[in-house]
Amino acid sequence: MTIAEEAAPPVHRFPNPLSRRFFQICTAATAAVVEPAGLTPLEFAVMAYVNSKIGEPDIDQTSLAARLGIDRNNTSLLVSSLEANGLLERRVSGTDRRVRLVRLTGKGEKLFAQLEPKALAGQNQLLDVLADDEREQFLDMLVRVIEANRALARPGAGRRKRNGSS
Amino acid sequence: MTIAEEAAPPVHRFPNPLSRRFFQICTAATAAVVEPAGLTPLEFAVMAYVNSKIGEPDIDQTSLAARLGIDRNNTSLLVSSLEANGLLERRVSGTDRRVRLVRLTGKGEKLFAQLEPKALAGQNQLLDVLADDEREQFLDMLVRVIEANRALARPGAGRRKRNGSS
DNA sequence: TATTGTTATACTCTATAACTATA
């Protein structure tokens, strides 16, 4: 009802607008599962990269940043937020005292175990229009495109200048 | 150099993180072309939906919002920004004086004509890892997924609550 | 001197809500 249902507005068949819409959809689906637990989709993504089931417990923050495709500053803030909620803990590395090793707490592991299946189901449901083999193909291609363009995955990707004419 | 090149960090094979990375990449590629002209990727997207070549000149702002998958408020701001730069103009509709019809100015059309081929090339280049038929398939599937999940494409998709335990 | 992480800050994108003006 919110948006014009009229004649199903066309989507431009170009990567950038398509990627934006796809991201919106995926984020909305994840948020629906994760928000009731007080998490943002990104915070949940951090937990996914750090948990003991599909993640890498005791990863350092710089590596975590690389996994997420964000930079160290934001990782720090995200980790602090999760830590403040008792979902995650930082430990100083024994071999290099600059490094913080990050892992979920018991509480964090438990919450992740509860949310992960729902989040995954919600995300996969988005691909229901695709046949099973198409779905695999689609994810494969997505991975390949991302791997191939890793270098672009986060430089100054949204800077502005305001007033292009002066 | 910015990000750990170490062993090419794995990407989780789930829609949400993949969509985020893909969006980052696409946005970076678009920004590289569009920023030198003082535009953000989203402002450029507005121009793409409004220009006379591949867009719909004299579209109203609500329909434009639906095309972009954003809401009226932001459309208003975006349009104002482009208008302030002389790239776009608003006209009151003759048949309904509440409605503003949006179209590019001569200057806007000219700038869009300059940027569009470069932006398109930049975006398509991201898909170079894919074979030609794969690329078409990929875009098709992306469109289908988006069409199928239109309803999700922008409700309260990022709200928060802070402190899930209380 | 280089690197890990932190803090401060700013800007884009997106959302909610309250408003004006038309219908």
Added chain:
DNA sequence: TATAGTTATAGAGTATAACAATA
């Protein structure tokens, strides 16, 4: 009363820059 658009405001995400501690 409902709709198109505007304005104000806020929060999520991401960026730069300067800094502290450690190597």
